[in-house]
Amino acid sequence: MPYAAARTALFLALLCCTLLPAARVAAQVAEARPAGRQVTAELRDITEWYEAVGTIRPKTETTVEAQVQAKIVDIKVRPGQTVEKGELLVVLDDRELAARAERANQALTSARATRNQAREGIASAKAAFDNAQANYQRIKTLFASHTVTAQEMDRTEAEFLRAQSALVQARDGFEAAEGQAAQAExxxxxxxxxxxxxxxxxxxxxxxxxxQAEPGDLAFPGKPLLVLHTGRALRLEALVREGLISRVKPGDVFPVRVAALAVPGVDPRLTGDVPATGASAGLTAEIEEIVPTADPLTRTFLVKAALPETPGLFPGMFGRLFIPMGSRQAVVAPRAAVRRVGQLEMVTVMDGGVARTYAVKTGQALDGGNVEILSGLSGGETLLVQNGDR
Incomplete structure (x- = not known):
């Protein structure tokens, strides 16, 4: 090979060796900068919440009980059924009760007859008394003029006294008969x-x-037969620890979360201002009553908070009442900027035009689709939300 040709070949080889690493670096940088939108991790104050667990209960609940002892013949309703005022709920065996009423009616008839007889006895005794009194007055006048003997006077006086006593007895008998008639009534x-x-x-x-009963059971006073929720108003009855009860006052409004209303897959933890997004987002309750005695076992107070009428909300559901305890600073980032890789949570940080991947640890879910970053970021970083991430 001529010398000039050899030198040219050597130059081309050196040029290739020089350009190839630079091409690879450019390709790596291009691969580390996937398409997407940029967001910022912020350092801001977030609210700390206390989670008081409780149960949804109706504000007005009626227990239906029997007022007499009798066997249950029929129960006309089932749980979940709506009833109107005056609607028949339970039928008891009334044969013994009807027989008792019939006996009482017969006793009243007899008492009224006795009272009528006593009234007639008073009339008869009164007539006899009037006659004896008139005769006594006449004999008494004659005795004063010495027309009749002392024996006649004594006999007439005795008849008068007997008639007077009979009248008193007749009146007493009438009062007794009248009392018996009143009792019979x-x-x-x-x-x-x-x-x-x-x-x-x-x-x-x-x-x-x-x-709580079926046909054939014996009903008696004090035994619940049915429980009715009368009215649509519901409230959350939650237990608040004694150290926080001073932060709760009647009239306060706090966020509430009911797990049964949550959308599947949505983080059920508390947000910065309201419960995490889902069907129960924005649900609040107003404190109506605080039972002024703490449970000595749990050291908690029972707090009752009124709930608005909400579709899908039923008595007996589990709920949480969130009470603010204060605020603290935390790094906050959009949830969409955090992606999970196996057991790790990763974010892509734009650093001088170069995308770098860092591992982070997230905390509670926050409002607006954000999440708390516990470690891995210090705030102010520019994060990349890749296309396809929400």
């Missing part, structure tokens, strides 16, 4: 009232929550 009224209790009606419109 009360007994009949009670028997009729008891017979009326054999058919139990709804005292207010509502929804049947529980059915």
């Amino acid at each position: 009360k007994a009949l009224e009670e028997a009729n009232l008891a017979a009326g209790h054999a058919r139990i009606h709804a005292q207010a419109a509502g929804e049947v929550v529980k059915r």
